[in-house]
Amino acid sequence: MAKARLIGDRTNKMMVQAMERRATDVRGRVFQITLLVTLLISLFILGVLIVDVVVDAWGVLTGRPSGFLTGTMRSLSGDPKLGVQQALVGTFWIAVFVAVLAFPIGIGAAIWLEEYALKNRFTRFIELNIRNLAGVPSIVYGLLGLFLFVKSLGGLTGGKSIASAGITLAILVLPIVIITTQEAIRAVPQGLKEGAYGVGATKWTMIRSQVLPYAAPGIFTGTLLSMSRGIGEAAPLLLVGAVSGRLGSNPGFFDFSAINAEAFMAMPVIIVEWVQNSGRDPGFAEAAAAAIVVLLVFVILMNAAAIFLRNHFEKKRG
Amino acid sequence: MEQAEPEASPRLGLDIDRKMQAAVPNSTGDTVFEVEDLNVYYGDFRAVQEATFTVYEHEITAMIGPSGCGKTTVLRCFNRMNDLIPIARVEGRLDFREVPIYDPRVDPVEVRRRIGMVFQKPNPFPKSIYDNIAFGPRVCGMAKKKSELDGIVEQSLNRAALWDEVKDRLKDSALGLSGGQQQRLCIARAIAVDPDVLLMDEPCSALDPIATARIEDLMQEIKNDYTIVIVTHNMQQAARISNRTAFFTAQLDSTTDQRCGLLVEYDRTETIFSNPSDERTENYVTGRFG
Numbered sequence: 001m002a003k004a005r006l007i008g009d010r011t012n013k014m015m016v017q018a019m020e021r022r023a024t025d026v027r028g029r030v031f032q033i034t035l036l037v038t039l040l041i042s043l044f045i046l047g048v049l050i051v052d053v054v055v056d057a058w059g060v061l062t063g064r065p066s067g068f069l070t071g072t073m074r075s076l077s078g079d080p081k082l083g084v085q086q087a088l089v090g091t092f093w094i095a096v097f098v099a100v101l102a103f104p105i106g107i108g109a110a111i112w113l114e115e116y117a118l119k120n121r122f123t124r125f126i127e128l129n130i131r132n133l134a135g136v137p138s139i140v141y142g143l144l145g146l147f148l149f150v151k152s153l154g155g156l157t158g159g160k161s162i163a164s165a166g167i168t169l170a171i172l173v174l175p176i177v178i179i180t181t182q183e184a185i186r187a188v189p190q191g192l193k194e195g196a197y198g199v200g201a202t203k204w205t206m207i208r209s210q211v212l213p214y215a216a217p218g219i220f221t222g223t224l225l226s227m228s229r230g231i232g233e234a235a236p237l238l239l240v241g242a243v244s245g246r247l248g249s250n251p252g253f254f255d256f257s258a259i260n261a262e263a264f265m266a267m268p269v270i271i272v273e274w275v276q277n278s279g280r281d282p283g284f285a286e287a288a289a290a291a292i293v294v295l296l297v298f299v300i301l302m303n304a305a306a307i308f309l310r311n312h313f314e315k316k317r318g
Numbered sequence: 319m320e321q322a323e324p325e326a327s328p329r330l331g332l333d334i335d336r337k338m339q340a341a342v343p344n345s346t347g348d349t350v351f352e353v354e355d356l357n358v359y360y361g362d363f364r365a366v367q368e369a370t371f372t373v374y375e376h377e378i379t380a381m382i383g384p385s386g387c388g389k390t391t392v393l394r395c396f397n398r399m400n401d402l403i404p405i406a407r408v409e410g411r412l413d414f415r416e417v418p419i420y421d422p423r424v425d426p427v428e429v430r431r432r433i434g435m436v437f438q439k440p441n442p443f444p445k446s447i448y449d450n451i452a453f454g455p456r457v458c459g460m461a462k463k464k465s466e467l468d469g470i471v472e473q474s475l476n477r478a479a480l481w482d483e484v485k486d487r488l489k490d491s492a493l494g495l496s497g498g499q500q501q502r503l504c505i506a507r508a509i510a511v512d513p514d515v516l517l518m519d520e521p522c523s524a525l526d527p528i529a530t531a532r533i534e535d536l537m538q539e540i541k542n543d544y545t546i547v548i549v550t551h552n553m554q555q556a557a558r559i560s561n562r563t564a565f566f567t568a569q570l571d572s573t574t575d576q577r578c579g580l581l582v583e584y585d586r587t588e589t590i591f592s593n594p595s596d597e598r599t600e601n602y603v604t605g606r607f608g
Contacts, residue, residue, distance in 0.1 A: 191441030199454030200431030
């Protein structure tokens with residue numbers, strides 16, 4: 001019996017015939033179309049959400065945009081002084097807390113884990129736990145915040161204050177900051193480190209001059225995205241005690257006394273609050289939609305900052 | 319498996335081993351490295367066993383041998399680059415100019431300032447050409463004034479035969495250079511801190527023959543000022559440029575069933591290539607194996 005051959009007889013004519021494009025690769029096509037459909041579904045849902053929210057918010061946003069941004073919480077949706085300033089101030093300062101606490105601590109911990117920690121069982125145990133912490137539901141962090149920062153350390157934080165909320169959310173995003181920073185540091189080529197050591201750099205010089213500049217774009221993207229996630233969280237803030245109902249004062253953005261005052265509001269919570277109120281006063285549905293648009297713009301601005309910083313540092317990286 | 323005991327902590331200072339000098343014929347200059355019973359382990363795995371040889375001043379010493387024979391491992395011991403691998407462990411004696419560099423009192427950073435390294439893959443920093451060269455002098459605090467630094471940069475690039483090609487674009491990124499230029503930049507970067515020894519780990523393996531020839535010429539020029547130890551896969555290169563050659567091979571250890579690097583023969587390069595005393599060396603350099 002003739003030996004089985006893959007291509008058959010090898011004349012030029014047969015080769016030409018064999019290599020001609022066959023009928024369409026059906027399975028490949030189906031796979032490709034399936035992927036496209038999944039993408040379109042995600043985009044469609046996102047588009048519907050945004051359009052729906054913007055349409056609902058249109059009246060408020062076009063009617064009195066500056067009034068809505070500077071207004072306060074009111075009991076009636078028709079109140080011309082209704083607005084989100086208190087919540088914006090709260091979210092702004094919570095973001096500041098996250099940036100000031102979670103970024104340096106998280107980046108520092110990641111540098112330690114990647115560059116200094118011995119690669120032993122203990123380190124792996126720590127890293128495993130950090131990964132687990134990143135997956136803990138945010139409500140659990142809310143409980144931690146309530147018991148630790150609101151109750152036990154209430155003297156320092158002012159109880160149910162922006163400070164308590166900010167520290168709680170900083171802890172919430174800390175594991176994410178550590179993990180993304182670790183990944184950015186791990187991507188630094190070994191050759192760069194060896195090159196720096198090779199001309200007599202100390203470990204600190206090597207990290208400062210090679211590792212951090214190279215990892216900076218990744219670190220900035222990761223940390224700012226984690227911030228976006230943090231300030232969108234409502235659940236922990238509800239536990240830490242963002243007020244419901246009316247907030248007495250209407251602090252300005254740089255009214256520092258508001259930080260540990262025993263009452264605060266934040267964007268995600270005001271949205272929850274207004275959606276709840278829309279049952280008795282349908283006008284609050286529009287206000288909630290407008291607040292969502294404001295929060296979205298806030299987050300988009302922050303992501304834009306992340307992209308800008310990443311590009312800036314990538315250019316510097318050469 | 320019999321393991322060599324670590325050398326009882328040698329003194330810092332004069333400790334020339336007469337027996338060692340006698341073991342290598344035709345020694346000319348001062349000894350730069352004295353290696354005796356060097357064992358290198360990665361965890362439990364022994365990568366190099368009982369290597370003993372001497373590197374002399376102002377010579378090019380080549381280390382050749384098949385892949386996995388431990389020559390790069392030995393090279394990376396010379397400037398304690400193996401310290402970067404947490405599980406690596408070095409036993410035996412390794413003196414650099416009579417200083418036992420694995421003595422706990424020795425600062426590895428100071429060792430690396432005196433023993434520069436050029437790597438297999440060109441690894442310029444993602445910075446400008448100028449900053450690549452200036453990095454070492456800066457971290458070593460060699461230049462107080464900008465003009466001094468400028469001088470070091472120009473001199474180093476000149477010695478690496480790169481100055482004329484890059485003098486008009488010192489501020490451009492080093493990543494825009496060709497592979498051969500990048501490797502010469504790395505050589506310039508290494509000599510900018512004025513080291514005593516230059517370790518080169520297959521510096522030409524990623525380069526074309528023209529770039530390789532330029533680097534070989536360069537090595538011949540700078541060996542009057544430095545001592546060069548080079549790992550190469552290219553036997554012709556070792557024969558062309560080196561004064562002495564160490565031939566390593568990987569030997570199967572029957573007790574552990576692992577391959578371990580072994581220094582088979584070390585001699586003047588002419589001897590290794592024309593009249594080796596070990597059959598394994600002869601088989602390798604004549605192309606019968608490896």
